[in-house]
Amino acid sequence: MSDPVTAMKNATFTNGIAEVREIGPLGMITLRGDLNASYMRKAATNVAGVDYPEVRTCTCAGERGIAWMSPDELLLMCPYDEVSAALEKIDGAFAKQHALAANVSDARAVFQVSGPHAREVVAKLAPVDLDPQTFTPGMFRRSRLAQVPAAFWMRDEVTFQIICFRSVGQYVFDLLSQAAQPGSEVGVFGI
Amino acid sequence: MSTRLATGGRLLNKSKPVGFTFNGKQMRGYAGDTLASALLANDQMLVGRSFKYHRPRGIVAAGPEEPNALVNLGSDATFEPNARATTTPLFDGLEAASQNHWPSLEFDVGAINKHLSRFLPAGFYYKMFMYPRAFWKHVYEPVIRQSAGLGKAPKDRDQDTYEHFYGFCDVLIVGGGVAGLQAAMSAAKSGARVIVMEQTAHWGGRAPVDGGTVDGTPVDKFVDEMVASLSDMDNVTLRLNTMGAGVYDHGYALGYERLTDDQAEAAGPRHRLWRVRAAHIITATGAIERPLSFAGNDIPGVMLAASLRDYLVNYGVSAGDRTVVVTNNDNAYLTAIALKHAGLDVPLIVDARVLPQDSALMEQAKALGIRVLMGHAIASVKGGKRVTGVEVCAQAGEGAVLEEITCDAVAMSGGWSPVVHLWSHCGGKLRWDTTHACFSPDVDNPPLGADGAGFVTPAGAAAGVFALDDVLNDAHAAADGVMTTLGFKLPKGLTAPSAERREDAPMAPVWMMPQGAAIKLREKTWLDYQNDVKVSDVRLAAQEGFVSVEHAKRYTTLGMATDQGKLSNINGLATLAGALDRDIPSVGTTTFRPPYHPISLAAIAGDSKNHTFQPIRRTPMHDWHDANGAEWEPVGAWRRPYAFKQGDESTHDAVMREVTNTRNNMGLLDASTLGKIIVKGPDAGRFLDMMYTNMMSNLKVGKCRYGLMCSENGFLIDDGVVARIDEDTWLCHTTTGGAESIHGHMEEWLQTEWWDWKVYVANVTEQYAQVAVVGPNARKCLEKLGGMDVSKDALGFMEWADGTLGGFKVRIYRISFSGELSFEIAIDASQGQAFWDALMVAGNDLGVMPYGTECLHILRAEKGFIMIGDETDGTVIPQDLGLHWALSKKKDDYLGKRAQERSHMTDPARWKLVGLETVDGSTLPDGAYAVAEGENANGQRNTQGRVTSSYHSPTLGKGIAMGLVLNGPDRMGEVLTFPGVDGKEFEARICDAVFYDKEGEKQNV
Amino acid sequence: MLSPTCHACGVTAEETEFHAGGEAHLKRFGPGSSDAEFESYLFTRQNPKGVHFERWRHANGCGKWFHVARCTMTLEVFASYSAQTYAPPADVLDAIKARRPDWEMED
Structure with a gap:
């Protein structure tokens, strides 16, 4: 195997109203099953090492995290080189259960948008209320960015982490860069 | 003449002079001007020609209601037609040109139409140009097109950027006049999130021009104070230059923000479209003054009275030295008074009303020495390109001229119409207000939101409330009502400020x-x-x-x-x-x-727009293809290489080379775009038996099977190879275009029909790069990479195995869509390019070449393999294609089975798939129809079949095709005639659809 | 543009996040059914002016299907509810009746 290559080779856009960069590679595993069952809670938290998420939230610490994707789906995040071991662990835990785990680390592109205007940049592309009173760090939202599906959450007050499909990594990077172009501050959200 | 006055102009920054051109003529204005006010300041009264008669047209209004002053703006990449001069901010270097005239604005040939106007009445075009019919296309339309039309279409690509912004609020207030600001203030004090949009660059609307005092403060100061306090509130967003453009279902509204229209070199987007979702919308959109209908009311110099006042007060521009005011209401008296105060002459106010006594404003006008004629009217305006005078008559009667007054401007006012547009967009009803003779919102019949309650409330003049004090009260009451409905509480005792009252006489x-x-x-x-x-x-x-x-x-x-x-x-x-x-x-x-x-x-x-016009999906090897001669083909949102061109060769030659090389040596195909869906669970086999027409539950672990999918209508929707991964898990390959739709199709049936079945699916399409290694040398290539046994015994046809190749972790499927020895190799997408590189190196002395989608098509057509989208078009069932072997007879049910039993589906006259070979070896046109004897009811030639795929086969050295033909399989050897589009006819013989390696020996080695 | 609420994940979002899937509560007829049954299952749809039960999918979201009871005239939404039902549940019917007292469920 050679070094893993991400969709955008960690491209960055830094001279705008917010910083856009592709991060990764990151380990990502889709889990489907009964989210209330203890086998699921245990498997997810054991591997990710973070708290089990509430509905429509994401718990994360560094590269590790668990995102609530739907009533029967989680996205588990971990360092890229831990995925094989993690999958083995999960498959063991799921052996007697009706559940599914799939490696999707390479199926996604992951971006961070950061800076005081990060909320504005994302609000130009996603039909989501990103007012600081409404959308707070830890909330997880699946929606769209312009014409493609995407999911995002805020790691802190000024940093979004955005996940989209790998094949549209270039499109999403271009969208985010243009939305962050110099002179495009909106001046809302208390900035 | 119209000119700039030495004093006045509250919106101007006179320390910043600005240069611009109109029809190439240099003119000067000030920062703060609109193009319209600057044109008037330069005595450019004539600004355009009307659409039909090419009549001279001057500026009539001062806002978005202006009908005449449309100009071409800018040039080349900033060119924009039909810009309204009254809403266009002036900036240094602005270039404007008038429209709809030829050869020039001053002298226009089309103006001859005005002398023909008696012969060009309403409906003239409808009546005149009907006959003879052929004349429309060849005579009438070309001539009319030449003389008609307003602005020119831009020729260059727009250099600017644009963006959307998704806004959310409790209350959206459209209009930043006193009503909008007061409503915003009252609403904001409840803590609600408020957005206020004002279409102009200034707050306050008409109030600062029309004057008055609020709580003892002059109204313009009151506006400044309101704006200052609203700006300080975190829950309020104030946007100038942002027009509320439309109101739509469920509280959705569009706002149009103009950011850099007046700053040629500014960074950032030019316009921003606000897509707002509001719990409630308050329309404080004001009112528009109406013209009066009198003869000559279109001559340049006849303007709306309030607009004339706006130019005077806001921009220090006088429309003329002597202005006659004509009105049916008190409001126009403000214009006369303002003109008089500015030292200009108002020879006469013509008032159509007959009133028992004078109102305050009338007394004020008279006190300034202005002559007022009650019960009178304008019989006719004198002048051509410019007003020279008016003829006065009695309002009652037919217009016998009583006297003629010399003047160079006419200020008219026919009363005010509330701007009800946004109220009405989503279904708000109107009522007729007899007092003000206007339509105003019928508040009992508002547009309804998601909860079934009204979600729009009008305020101020937009609600038909005109006096300043009433406006403030109405706006406060509107906000109060809205906030209560939304569950907010206004501070106790909050009331509207009160304005000084003026008793106006009623309008008529x-x-x-x-x-x-x-x-x-x-x-x-x-x-x-x-x-x-x-x-x-x-x-x-x-x-x-x-x-x-x-x-x-x-x-x-x-x-x-x-x-x-x-x-x-x-x-x-x-x-x-x-x-x-x-x-x-x-x-x-x-x-x-x-x-x-x-x-x-x-x-x-x-x-x-441009590179983000639509998402383009790229495989992990996209950049390599791009650098190696790929000619791109869109497949869904993906871009796939159609062929890889070498040197100067043509696309056709490249395709032929790729086919021959793949058959003789070895080819690589980027198959990453194929859909890959994991289906897992105790009921997965049962579920796949419903999804596919063939049996998937009995597939052995380690094996692959080709499957067909039909819709519940019975028609083919997808195909692909299914692999059984373990006891509970299958992996389904779909077509390139089908990955998302088939994944959705599976989820739909699992969620909405068989929700008690224990099955999970996951779309892992993009997790893997997939490379098809195809051709007689394919195995040798993999053996060179080494790491796993790929011999026939270890990995037979239609089997799969996990392992490593050249150090890469891979899964190999021994499947073939080409008829050749073929391995489809899946690898993590992040390794895709490296693996591809390794294959190119390993295959270097084995004749490796990449190939594209056209080569793939020819390879499969030579083998008679169907392609979803070619052989199928949403009306084709598996039985049409001779795919009976893929329809399980053991299963009671699968999606489409019942539909395929319908009489139309079992009709023996359905066209069936056959091969077609031209008699002379040429290539049939794709999509051509085979003709039959006779004509149908519409007088068209009868048909008996059509070509679904057609290619030149370099392997066989002739054209090969597949097609659907009436009773085709029973007519082997028969020759059919296919007319081409250019009058040429093709003769083709019906044959077996498998043209190459009929026994399938090559793929099974 | 409507603003549906996804019953599965609880998000209220603009219509562009969703995909409308036609009439809800169709009963599937497969092999063994009569031509008339199959025709009505496959092709015959209600087109009421008023209360309608619809299928929606939160396509650019959690991916789940759900049902919506909606007025086709006023676009009023009465309720979002589970797609895993054969008929509108009682609380949905109550919500409709509260707003449309004269409305009766059709067979």
């Missing part, structure tokens, strides 16, 4: 001036300035039976110009009502549709 509706104007006057009395619709035209329409307002509108084109009837509609309706002897409310209005005022298409497109 005047729809024709003079009241009994004869036809000669009516023919010169304009309703719609831009489209040249006169009072006589509307009367003619009524006379000819166009009694519905919507029909009369289209017959006369009244209100169909770019101003969408903002000035003309009510006067037109009243004229129609008069001609029909009905009252105005019973005639009704035409429909108000968004946008309120034109917005740029680019703002609607937003980021969907």
